[in-house]
Amino acid sequence: MKQHLSQLLSSAVDSLQAQGILPQDAPVQINLDRTRDRRHGDFASNLAMVLCKLAGSKPRDLAERIVAALPASQHVRKVEIAGPGFINFFLAPLAYHSTVAQVLEQGEAYGRSNIGQGKSVQVEFVSANPTGPLHVGHGRGAAYGATVADLLDAVGFKVHREYYVNDAGRQMDILAASVYLRYLDLCGEQLTFPSNGYKGDYVWDIGASLHRKHGDALRHSAAEVFDGVPADEPAGGDKELHIDALIERTKQLLGPTHYREAFDLGLNSILDNIRRDLEEFGVRYDEWFSERSLTENGSVERAIERLKTSGHTYEKDGALWFRSTDYGDEKDRVIVRDNGQTTYFASDIAYHMNKLERGYHRVIDVWGADHHGYVPRVKAALAALGDDTDRLDVLLVQFAVLYRGGQKVQMSTRSGEFVTLRELRQEVGNDAARFFYVLRKCEQHMDFDLDLAKSESSDNPIYYIQYAHARIASVLRQLQEKGLQWDPAQGARHLDRLTESHEDALLVSLSRYPEVLETAALQHEPHLMAHFLRDVANELHTYYNAHQFLVEDAALRNARLNLVMATRQIIANGLKVLGVSAPDSM
RNA sequence: GUCCCGGUAGCUCAGUCGGAUAGAGCAACGGCCUUCUAAGCCGUGGGUCGGGGGUUCGAAUCCCUCCCGGGGCGCCA
Numbered sequence: 001m002k003q004h005l006s007q008l009l010s011s012a013v014d015s016l017q018a019q020g021i022l023p024q025d026a027p028v029q030i031n032l033d034r035t036r037d038r039r040h041g042d043f044a045s046n047l048a049m050v051l052c053k054l055a056g057s058k059p060r061d062l063a064e065r066i067v068a069a070l071p072a073s074q075h076v077r078k079v080e081i082a083g084p085g086f087i088n089f090f091l092a093p094l095a096y097h098s099t100v101a102q103v104l105e106q107g108e109a110y111g112r113s114n115i116g117q118g119k120s121v122q123v124e125f126v127s128a129n130p131t132g133p134l135h136v137g138h139g140r141g142a143a144y145g146a147t148v149a150d151l152l153d154a155v156g157f158k159v160h161r162e163y164y165v166n167d168a169g170r171q172m173d174i175l176a177a178s179v180y181l182r183y184l185d186l187c188g189e190q191l192t193f194p195s196n197g198y199k200g201d202y203v204w205d206i207g208a209s210l211h212r213k214h215g216d217a218l219r220h221s222a223a224e225v226f227d228g229v230p231a232d233e234p235a236g237g238d239k240e241l242h243i244d245a246l247i248e249r250t251k252q253l254l255g256p257t258h259y260r261e262a263f264d265l266g267l268n269s270i271l272d273n274i275r276r277d278l279e280e281f282g283v284r285y286d287e288w289f290s291e292r293s294l295t296e297n298g299s300v301e302r303a304i305e306r307l308k309t310s311g312h313t314y315e316k317d318g319a320l321w322f323r324s325t326d327y328g329d330e331k332d333r334v335i336v337r338d339n340g341q342t343t344y345f346a347s348d349i350a351y352h353m354n355k356l357e358r359g360y361h362r363v364i365d366v367w368g369a370d371h372h373g374y375v376p377r378v379k380a381a382l383a384a385l386g387d388d389t390d391r392l393d394v395l396l397v398q399f400a401v402l403y404r405g406g407q408k409v410q411m412s413t414r415s416g417e418f419v420t421l422r423e424l425r426q427e428v429g430n431d432a433a434r435f436f437y438v439l440r441k442c443e444q445h446m447d448f449d450l451d452l453a454k455s456e457s458s459d460n461p462i463y464y465i466q467y468a469h470a471r472i473a474s475v476l477r478q479l480q481e482k483g484l485q486w487d488p489a490q491g492a493r494h495l496d497r498l499t500e501s502h503e504d505a506l507l508v509s510l511s512r513y514p515e516v517l518e519t520a521a522l523q524h525e526p527h528l529m530a531h532f533l534r535d536v537a538n539e540l541h542t543y544y545n546a547h548q549f550l551v552e553d554a555a556l557r558n559a560r561l562n563l564v565m566a567t568r569q570i571i572a573n574g575l576k577v578l579g580v581s582a583p584d585s586m
Numbered sequence: 587g588u589c590c591c592g593g594u595a596g597c598u599c600a601g602u603c604g605g606a607u608a609g610a611g612c613a614a615c616g617g618c619c620u621u622c623u624a625a626g627c628c629g630u631g632g633g634u635c636g637g638g639g640g641u642u643c644g645a646a647u648c649c650c651u652c653c654c655g656g657g658g659c660g661c662c663a
Binding site for chain 2: 033035040059084318334335336338341345441443444445457464470471477479482519525527528531535542549586
């Protein structure tokens with residue numbers, strides 16, 4: 001509908017240009033918005049105010065000329081000029097009746113579009129280190145990333161969902177050493193666990209798996225393991241030096257094969273857990289991309305060579321630096337350490353190079369807001385490689401803070417005292433978790449109220465929306481109990497019987513759905529859909545309370561059923577995009 | 587210190603590319619169950635859009651500046 005009106009305006013501008021009232025070469029962008037106030041019609045355009053200078057006339061005068069030049073449309077009831085020069089469109093009932101017909105006819109497909117024209121978009125999200133279970137912070141990235149991906153899919157992009165697995169690097173070595181130490185403990189060795197090790201219970205479980213498989217075969221005495229290892233922090237030493245030395249001892253004592261086994265056992269069991277967790281959360285991926293593969297297939301080396309060749313690197317203090325300051329970063333960054341190891345950043349350059357080489361039209365990274373300082377250097381690297389940095393969008397997701405009983409829930413990853421995504425899902429359910437996570441735009445700090453998410457009342461927006469859907473299903477059941485049938489054809493013929501203000505409000509909302517979907521997708525703002533659904537649910541409940549649907553008058557009854565069934569479809573479609581179920585009863 | 591995010595009703599937040607009288611939910615207050623689900627609905631009150639300047643037909647929105655809150659600033663990942 002918006003597109004239709006836009007064309008009318010565009011056509012009017014064309015004829016004014018032909019008449020010489022507007023200059024031929026003027027760039028004309030048609031602005032058309034939903035009005036905030038129904039008294040201003042359905043849509044309003046500020047076109048006359050924008051163009052009045054070019055035309056050399058007063059806004060209202062120009063508006064009159066534009067209105068006079070508008071082609072007739074059966075969807076437009078009247079056009080008014082108001083205020084400083086707004087052109088207000090009032091739609092004919094027919095425009096809304098055709099929306100109901102479209103919703104019922106297209107069903108799940110209603111609202112989907114081809115704005116993306118099949119262009120490929122890669123969305124990388126979550127990508128948490130496989131050193132422990134996902135926590136509630138990752139949950140927000142998961143829900144947000146999955147929904148952005150689904151939204152883009154719904155408007156016609158070809159979406160590739162990807163998880164970057166950090167299966168290399170020091171953190172994973174710390175995990176491997178932690179697993180081995182827990183294994184030794186299970187063998188009966190008395191040892192003090194490093195303060196910087198991973199202390200979660202899951203590490204015990206992995207150590208136990210290692211023990212089940214090998215018995216005491218990999219056992220070394222605690223004295224031997226800690227021989228020559230500098231003191232840990234609580235003992236007055238440095239926790240980093242302590243853990244690094246323990247990693248080295250673990251590698252020496254286990255040898256490459258068994259070390260890799262302990263390492264992979266940790267990696268795989270945690271990754272399996274993460275996969276299952278996300279799967280249960282309704283979050284699916286097309287690809288799990290291994291960081292290690294970038295080193296093994298030479299991509300990291302190749303990326304470094306390309307930077308060297310293009311003259312953006314230099315050596316200092318035995319390390320290789322990337323001169324990211326050339327591209328606006330605040331300082332240069334090390335890509336190869338003085339010990340010859342490449343940094344995480346080097347892998348990330350290779351990974352982003354790889355993404356762009358795969359030919360995606362756009363690449364979206366969903367990161368935690370704590371990585372924001374990282375954006376300039378990654379963009380700098382892509383620029384130095386000669387790539388178009390505009391193809392990369394980095395969406396930063398702020399942290400979520402849980403509240404229970406009005407109190408902040410304390411969390412700390414290293415100590416093992418954190419709320420996992422699984423715990424959250426079990427506590428409030430998948431639907432509430434998915435919904436609450438996308439209720440705020442991503443850059444907004446979020447207070448996640450656990451009590452509210454669990455509550456079975458209208459205070460809880462997800463309950464409220466799902467209940468609207470269930471309520472309509474319930475109406476259909478009542479219809480059957482009365483021995484009646486819904487006759488959509490009769491309903492369609494009598495949509496003009498829908499004259500109540502509640503009906504009008506619902507009709508407008510149904511027609512807004514495609515616009516909301518499009519905006520939410522293109523702006524990467526799922527919260528727009530969440531808020532829209534709440535509005536629709538509110539209109540449905542209000543309507544339900546004010547009017548009986550199952551009236552004697554068959555024509556009116558079926559017209560109303562067409563409307564509420566279309567409403568049910570809209571709610572179902574919107575919830576689906578958000579990864580939330582639409583139950584028929586509650 | 588610097589960079590990012592935020593500051594809108596008592597609370598949690600919307601507010602599209604600058605647009606008309608700044609909205610919603612909760613909370614508060616007052617109503618509504620002989621009704622397709624009261625798991626709900628209707629109504630009322632509530633605002634220095636953090637402060638101050640600027641840009642213009644028009645600013646919560648854009649620019650400058652200051653204040654407050656949260657976070658980031660490793661040869662960690």
